[in-house]
Amino acid sequence: MHMMMYISDYVGDYQDMPRDFRKILVAARTNNPLVGVTGVLFFDQHKFIQILEGEKEPLHELVDKIKLDPKHTNFKLLMDCEIARRELSDWNMKAFDLTGQAGKDWSILEDFRDVYQATFKPSSQQIIVWLQRFIKDYPSFKRIEH
Numbered sequence: 393m394h395m396m397m398y399i400s401d402y403v404g405d406y407q408d409m410p411r412d413f414r415k416i417l418v419a420a421r422t423n424n425p426l427v428g429v430t431g432v433l434f435f436d437q438h439k440f441i442q443i444l445e446g447e448k449e450p451l452h453e454l455v456d457k458i459k460l461d462p463k464h465t466n467f468k469l470l471m472d473c474e475i476a477r478r479e480l481s482d483w484n485m486k487a488f489d490l491t492g493q494a495g496k497d498w499s500i501l502e503d504f505r506d507v508y509q510a511t512f513k514p515s516s517q518q519i520i521v522w523l524q525r526f527i528k529d530y531p532s533f534k535r536i537e538h
Contacts, residue, residue: 396452398440424454443473
């Protein structure tokens with residue numbers, strides 16, 4: 393089993409986001425089960441954050457298609473790793489729109505990834521719990537500049 397996590401920037405007009413977000417979800421919920429992919433999608437202001445699970449080859453093919461989607465740019469793969477087991481088996485693309493909250497510095501995810509991968513075995517569920525905590529307690533996660 394394999395997991396991939398990426399972050400990207402939405403390029404559309406902010407007022408079109410609800411419509412585009414729904415289109416993305418409909419496509420994902422229709423197509424992902426056909427290739428055995430499950431996952432979760434977060435949207436915050438103009439930022440997409442997605443965690444996907446599945447077999448390596450179909451998952452990589454899907455992510456290659458996602459990279460080409462004109463609705464976003466600055467695609468950055470944060471994690472691409474083997475996992476012990478699928479943890480999002482009941483998640484046929486759950487989604488969380490966080491636009492009602494203040495924007496966050498999602499670049500902190502890269503720092504988190506580096507520490508996480510050096511310390512833990514990859515786990516989708518652990519990453520989602522961390523993301524939920526990051527969202528809820530964002531002020532305590534702000535980066536301290538030297």
